[in-house]
Amino acid sequence: MLIMLPLVFSCAALPPEQISVEPEKAPPVKTPVEKPEPSKYIMGNGLVIGDKLSMFLVQNNLQVNPEFVQALALLYIEEAAIEGVNHDIAFAQMCLETGFLGFGGLVHPDWNNFCGLGAIGPEQPGLVFPDPRTGVRAHIQHLKAYASVEPLNMDLVNPRFRFIRRGNSPTIDGLAGTWATDKLYADKISNILYRLYDFSFAGY
Numbered sequence: 001m002l003i004m005l006p007l008v009f010s011c012a013a014l015p016p017e018q019i020s021v022e023p024e025k026a027p028p029v030k031t032p033v034e035k036p037e038p039s040k041y042i043m044g045n046g047l048v049i050g051d052k053l054s055m056f057l058v059q060n061n062l063q064v065n066p067e068f069v070q071a072l073a074l075l076y077i078e079e080a081a082i083e084g085v086n087h088d089i090a091f092a093q094m095c096l097e098t099g100f101l102g103f104g105g106l107v108h109p110d111w112n113n114f115c116g117l118g119a120i121g122p123e124q125p126g127l128v129f130p131d132p133r134t135g136v137r138a139h140i141q142h143l144k145a146y147a148s149v150e151p152l153n154m155d156l157v158n159p160r161f162r163f164i165r166r167g168n169s170p171t172i173d174g175l176a177g178t179w180a181t182d183k184l185y186a187d188k189i190s191n192i193l194y195r196l197y198d199f200s201f202a203g204y
Contacts, residue, residue, distance in 0.1 A: 035204035038088060038193040040171040042147035046087035050074045052200040053091050059199070061100040069101065072114075075136045082153050083144045089172060090143055092192040115139040116180075117160055127159065146175065 036047055048056075053073035058066050073091065080087035094114045098107070106125040107113045112135030119126035129135035138158040144150070145164040169175055176185040 035201045036197065038190070038197050039086060040089075040173060040190070042086055042089055042143050042170060042172065043084050044086040046077065046080060046089070046091075048088050048091075048196060048200045050077055053077075053087075053196075056196050056199045057095060057100055060095070061102055064101045072101075072132060072136070075133050076140075079133070079136045079140045079154075083140050084150070085140050085143050085147070088193060088196065089189065090140055092196055093143075093172075093175075093189050094139065095192050096188050111135075113138075115142065117142060117158065129157070142179075146179065147171075 038047075050070065050073040053076070054066065054070040057069050057073070058064060076087045076091045076094070080090050095101075097116045098114055099105075101109070103109050105116075106119040106122070107116055108125075111126060112129040112132050113119070113126050114132075114135050115138075117127045117138060118124060127138070129138060134157050137154060141152055141154075141156065141158040141161055142164070144152065145158075145161050145166055146169040147167065148170075149167040169178060172186045172189050174186075175189070176183055176187075179185065182188070
C-alpha cells in the first residue's frame with residue numbers, strides 16, 4: 001500500500017538569501033501643527049468656528065443667553081463671508097464695543113447695534129437696527145468701508161457708510177483714532193483676538 005505523507009516546508013531548509021522577512025513598520029510620524037496667528041487685515045477669512053466664538057464670549061460674560069450668542073456668532077460668520085471680511089476681527093471688535101454683550105454704555109442691548117455705530121454722546125447715543133442680522137450687517141459694512149474700496153455685495157443698511165473714506169484702514173491698526181478716538185483701540189481688539197485664538201486653538 002502506498003502511504004501519502006504530507007509535505008512539510010521549513011524555512012530552515014532554505015538558503016538565508018531566500019528567506020523573506022517582513023520589515024518592522026515604524027509608527028507614523030505626527031507632523032506638529034502650529035497654532036495660527038490672528039491676522040490684522042480686516043479683509044480676509046476668519047478661522048474660528050461658530051461654537052468657539054460663542055463659547056469664548058459666554059466664558060467672558062456668564063450672564064448672556066448662550067443660544068442668542070450662538071446665533072449671533074453664526075450671523076457674524078455668514079455676513080462677514082458675504083462681504084469678504086474677517087469674521088474673527090469683527091467678532092472681537094463686537095466683544096470690545098459691547099463689553100462681551102454686557103453693554104452698559106450709551107447703546108442699549110435691544111438696539112441691535114453691536115459696534116457702537118453713531119454712539120457719540122448723550123444726544124447721539126447710537127443707531128437702532130430692527131433685528132440682529134441687520135445690526136451685524138451694518139457692522140460688517142462699516143468694517144468693509146474702512147478696509148476696502150470694493151462695492152458691497154448686499155443692500156446698504158448702514159446710514160453712516162457714506163461718511164467713511166474708503167480703504168483708509170486695511171488693518172485694525174488704522175481703526176485707532178478713526179473708528180474710535182482711543183489711541184489704544186487697535187491694541188484692545190488685538191488683545192481680544194489673541195485671547196480668542198488661545199481659547200479656540202488650545203492644544204495645537
